[in-house]
Amino acid sequence: MAIVVQNTERAPLEVVDALARHGVATVHEAQGRSGLLLPYMRPIYKGCRIAGTAVTVSIPPADNWMIHVAVEQCREGDILVVAPTSPSDAGYFGELLATSLARRGVRGLIIEAGCRDVAELEQMAFPVWSRNVSAQGTVKETLGDVNVQIVCAGQAINPGDVIVADDDGVCVVKRESAEDVLVASQSRAEKEAANRARFEAGELGLDVYGMREKLAGKGLRYV
Amino acid sequence: MAIVVQNTERAPLEVVDALARHGVATVHEAQGRSGLLLPYMRPIYKGCRIAGTAVTVSIPPADNWMIHVAVEQCREGDILVVAPTSPSDAGYFGELLATSLARRGVRGLIIEAGCRDVAELEQMAFPVWSRNVSAQGTVKETLGDVNVQIVCAGQAINPGDVIVADDDGVCVVKRESAEDVLVASQSRAEKEAANRARFEAGELGLDVYGMREKLAGKGLRYV
Amino acid sequence: MAIVVQNTERAPLEVVDALARHGVATVHEAQGRSGLLLPYMRPIYKGCRIAGTAVTVSIPPADNWMIHVAVEQCREGDILVVAPTSPSDAGYFGELLATSLARRGVRGLIIEAGCRDVAELEQMAFPVWSRNVSAQGTVKETLGDVNVQIVCAGQAINPGDVIVADDDGVCVVKRESAEDVLVASQSRAEKEAANRARFEAGELGLDVYGMREKLAGKGLRYV
Amino acid sequence: MAIVVQNTERAPLEVVDALARHGVATVHEAQGRSGLLLPYMRPIYKGCRIAGTAVTVSIPPADNWMIHVAVEQCREGDILVVAPTSPSDAGYFGELLATSLARRGVRGLIIEAGCRDVAELEQMAFPVWSRNVSAQGTVKETLGDVNVQIVCAGQAINPGDVIVADDDGVCVVKRESAEDVLVASQSRAEKEAANRARFEAGELGLDVYGMREKLAGKGLRYV
Amino acid sequence: MAIVVQNTERAPLEVVDALARHGVATVHEAQGRSGLLLPYMRPIYKGCRIAGTAVTVSIPPADNWMIHVAVEQCREGDILVVAPTSPSDAGYFGELLATSLARRGVRGLIIEAGCRDVAELEQMAFPVWSRNVSAQGTVKETLGDVNVQIVCAGQAINPGDVIVADDDGVCVVKRESAEDVLVASQSRAEKEAANRARFEAGELGLDVYGMREKLAGKGLRYV
Amino acid sequence: MAIVVQNTERAPLEVVDALARHGVATVHEAQGRSGLLLPYMRPIYKGCRIAGTAVTVSIPPADNWMIHVAVEQCREGDILVVAPTSPSDAGYFGELLATSLARRGVRGLIIEAGCRDVAELEQMAFPVWSRNVSAQGTVKETLGDVNVQIVCAGQAINPGDVIVADDDGVCVVKRESAEDVLVASQSRAEKEAANRARFEAGELGLDVYGMREKLAGKGLRYV
Numbered sequence A, B, C, D, E, F: 001m002a003i004v005v006q007n008t009e010r011a012p013l014e015v016v017d018a019l020a021r022h023g024v025a026t027v028h029e030a031q032g033r034s035g036l037l038l039p040y041m042r043p044i045y046k047g048c049r050i051a052g053t054a055v056t057v058s059i060p061p062a063d064n065w066m067i068h069v070a071v072e073q074c075r076e077g078d079i080l081v082v083a084p085t086s087p088s089d090a091g092y093f094g095e096l097l098a099t100s101l102a103r104r105g106v107r108g109l110i111i112e113a114g115c116r117d118v119a120e121l122e123q124m125a126f127p128v129w130s131r132n133v134s135a136q137g138t139v140k141e142t143l144g145d146v147n148v149q150i151v152c153a154g155q156a157i158n159p160g161d162v163i164v165a166d167d168d169g170v171c172v173v174k175r176e177s178a179e180d181v182l183v184a185s186q187s188r189a190e191k192e193a194a195n196r197a198r199f200e201a202g203e204l205g206l207d208v209y210g211m212r213e214k215l216a217g218k219g220l221r222y223v
Helices: A013-030 A065-071 A095-103 A118-123 A175-200 A212-218 B013-030 B065-071 B095-103 B118-123 B175-200 B212-218 C013-030 C065-071 C095-103 C118-123 C175-200 C212-218 D013-030 D065-071 D095-103 D118-123 D175-200 D212-218 E013-030 E065-071 E095-103 E118-123 E175-200 E212-218 F013-030 F065-071 F095-103 F118-123 F175-200 F212-218
Strands: A050-059 A078-084 A109-115 A128-133 A150-152 A155-157 A162-166 A169-173 B050-059 B078-084 B109-115 B128-133 B150-152 B155-157 B162-166 B169-173 C050-059 C078-084 C108-115 C128-133 C150-152 C155-157 C162-166 C169-173 D050-059 D078-084 D109-115 D128-133 D150-152 D155-157 D162-166 D169-173 E050-059 E078-084 E109-115 E128-133 E150-152 E155-157 E162-166 E169-173 F050-059 F078-084 F109-115 F128-133 F150-152 F155-157 F162-166 F169-173
Touching: A013 A050, A013 A162, A013 A169, A013 A175, A050 A065, A050 A150, A065 A078, A065 A095, A078 A150, A078 A162, A095 A118, A095 C175, A118 A128, A162 A175, A169 A175, A175 B095, B013 B050, B013 B162, B013 B169, B013 B175, B050 B065, B050 B150, B065 B078, B065 B095, B078 B150, B078 B162, B095 B118, B118 B128, B162 B175, B169 B175, B175 C095, C013 C050, C013 C162, C013 C169, C013 C175, C050 C065, C050 C150, C065 C078, C065 C095, C078 C150, C078 C162, C095 C118, C108 C162, C118 C128, C162 C175, C169 C175, D013 D050, D013 D162, D013 D169, D013 D175, D050 D065, D050 D150, D065 D078, D065 D095, D078 D150, D078 D162, D095 D118, D095 E175, D118 D128, D162 D175, D169 D175, D175 F095, E013 E050, E013 E162, E013 E169, E013 E175, E050 E065, E050 E150, E065 E078, E065 E095, E078 E150, E078 E162, E095 E118, E095 F175, E118 E128, E162 E175, E169 E175, F013 F050, F013 F162, F013 F169, F013 F175, F050 F065, F050 F150, F065 F078, F065 F095, F078 F150, F078 F162, F095 F118, F118 F128, F162 F175, F169 F175
Parallel strands: A050 A078, A078 A109, A109 A128, B050 B078, B078 B109, B109 B128, C050 C078, C078 C108, C108 C128, D050 D078, D078 D109, D109 D128, E050 E078, E078 E109, E109 E128, F050 F078, F078 F109, F109 F128
Antiparallel strands: A050 A162, A150 A155, A162 A169, B050 B162, B150 B155, B162 B169, C050 C162, C150 C155, C162 C169, D050 D162, D150 D155, D162 D169, E050 E162, E150 E155, E162 E169, F050 F162, F150 F155, F162 F169
């Protein structure tokens, strides 16, 4: 029953690129605090902020065969998103696969499992968010699926969805709502900039957000 | 029953600053190996060594309202110490709160939960020791307490206690014993410097610490 | 029943040094995907790639006495490998022990427990792979064994075995098979270099590894 | 944006009841090894084997308000499936909610969080599969959603899907494929019964499954 | 600096016994949702509901010497509460210590570590709530403290405080507020009984708790 | 390089059976507190106490092919011991394999991974100690080894070693030292029986073990 879905629809890249500039925390807030992958998904090196369109891969545990299959489905602007069907911390991915993906314009990898060659990956500037780092190899024996809905680190992800990733973690934005989330992100970023100026000037959140009355109403006592 | 205790007594800042220079490992040893927070408390970026006086916050899970309340209670030399009443890895804290705290002279945050905007926090040099990193937002619905005794990562912490934090972790020194611990830290640091010189000269711990006889007495055999 | 085995046989250093150049991922693959320690063993700072001959230490939980005993058994080219007899995350090791080991030409430490003074260790360039970081001190009360077979992070390790460690983790190579694994590592590295060139040129793994037919045979469908 | 979807379509109860008789292991195999929730989902007491149609609840962390809302959407044959939007181990559910659900014919609860009153729940024979047990209470402050797609313990679950749960764990069967999975389960159960008889008679799996030739072909050596 | 505090004040046993009847979930709620130990504290066998006055023990990791010291400080109605100064899962406690404690009228053990002889302990009906089960022995080498404030599984516990424990977990009630918490528990239990009757009669929580208006006010939509 | 070692030497069954009567805690103590598997190895149902001779299986993650191969190597009195080469919590084992093993006189299974059909296994009285329970199936694609040294849950285990398992966990006794450990176990059991009588009579461990002087010598103070 293993399938590879080809030519999936993707969110438009100009929206994707604009979302990247806002980063995970803002985008996650802007879409109503949904879509955040579990916080054990961490970058293998710090300082990256990317967004791309998801090519999804559902793989058997400790078997990376379908990642090779998925490479062919990737194109400029994509991010590969991989989840095993049962938990595994083996190292499914290293510099050779990264070389192949980078050549196709893929922007990074999200994998709910292990990754290896992390020094080489940092050197070639190919960012990965993974559950862990491990040199443990995998086999190529059992089929899986490419570009079907998967669950990765607690979030359902569909092919063509937008993935935003930075040092704060990884967030998925549904393809259909990418434009709306971008508008909301811009609006939120502006509001935050205004608030930042007030905080720098020494105003307190209690006043900036008008909290004092509500706190008193709930019964907060100062002693 | 939520309360904010104002004008708590704090350990003197000259003692605090001197403790910072000794660092967590030395201070922890000097006070009889007590006060160390559990090792899952890690810095969001490396290379900081700070000390400050604790302003404590007990918060409901996934609700950061009381952190805003606590900011007003902070002053130069403080460190904010936050623990939820049940475990949560949400991101309670980001750059806006850090901006507000930094403006008041607060030296850092210790939070037994998640933190976000970690790239921005490193850029503005506001150090945080947290249980994890997460962009997951929190609500502002339920009251908690400021400046009461809390348990944070396995240690009971009182307002005004000294917090020392560096790459080795986080340690609390009771306000009343801060001077004594400083004296003990200095004495320990001197002893370590002397031992370091002997180790650099090639002497063995077996001889520096006079262990050979005790080991033989316990029955250690060389084969 | 505590013993210290002296003058254990070690793998030859020229083989050890050559294995270091290949790194953990290649060596692990070259020896048939065996010998990798569990992935919770992480470097306290990034960017090291070392190999050395194992001096093994079996210690009681939260007691580092036997590490001091083991130092005397170490010589140029060794790596100290430490495992407690029941799980513990205390900080068994810091800069004084590292000073002593460095003086003897020891290349690093592998410890299935905690390590402290991590800023100092990075500064003095003494690499450590540990389960965690903790300033929690240990006692010196109970004997253990030096240079016996131990299990560290899931692998049986004998004294004199080769330890390879880098950002991908830690791998053990049996002393007797070190030369064979080196030959296999060189052969694998050459093959990888050739494949890397093909990936950089845009070829796909599906073709480089001749996977298409096998995938079709297993029933993979493109839709 | 919080919504309650009413009158969702459900898998037919006669199919659901037949699936219950097969149990999690068989159903999971019969649908191609998909749909199994992560194994940290454990029954609060042993010996139950149930199936039902999912009423799904997406709740904020440490807030069980929406469970009260969901009760009204439940009917005979349902199973309530609850997942928080960020991880929480608080106790969202106890005997009062169970009393209310049992009155409506609900067969059990699946919750990726904590549950309390476990002695009382066992006494009233209301089965729960949860991530943990905790008496920690929750608040009723923030809205969530009822009968939307949720991710619970690693699986995407839609309202009306079939949930099968027993001592082996929890499995979801998509509403649309419930009949097919039932047929496949029956076929698998028959095959297993035949094999069981052969194993009881002393035949080996090597022969029952005809593995010897394939093993030899892969190079297995007997020494 | 190790001390044993003798003749500590304890909460009155008639209050303690009345709290036992209410159980952990009710007592925890009645005291404003505070005092609950982390949910990894689980009973080694099910079906017990006890309360007692705390005799506290702070012990070094993997060293149970001070438990022997603490036995002498125990009397009728006490519960022994033990926490190591750094995490350890060794088995500090077995049937011989239980025999000694039972002889003195001690009602159970709370230990944030491992316990062994669990079959024997169940047979002799001595209840234990522990972090894990382990046969791993401990040493008797290093001192600790008896009847000082300790932190056990996330809660600060003082000698003489009331411990309530059942299948839902473990809760501490401060000695000074035991009577007040008992009154609040009784009041809560009565309210719950009334609500239970309404739920059994088919009323919904939405109506019993008058939630419909508040939900609508927050914006919940039914579709 | 996959091999099956046949006709391995085993510890004598009369020694094995005698060790079973002592149980894990006593045997573990009697052999100097070594050989205990990590405490996450738990029985799938309570109340068993068994011993047997190890048939070891090293398997790839999520692949149970070699368990079928191992069955043929088992005989009366054996216990099957299984460890994957990288961590996996899939369900490698169920009632069909148990039927086959039981037919050959195998006494139980130790598996550092998942197990399924746990209700059926309890019903047929086939005991299993596993890392977890999971219905997740495994493949039969990749070879492993039977009757080689493996590391299972932190212990090196050789074929023919004695495995003792009960509610306290799992312990391995080396084949060569089985008789000695039995003698030591008997001696320890007698000593414990004598001490139990003294504890039941109200004597304290402080006196039974003569601890008071040593405690005073270390500086313990009663206040």
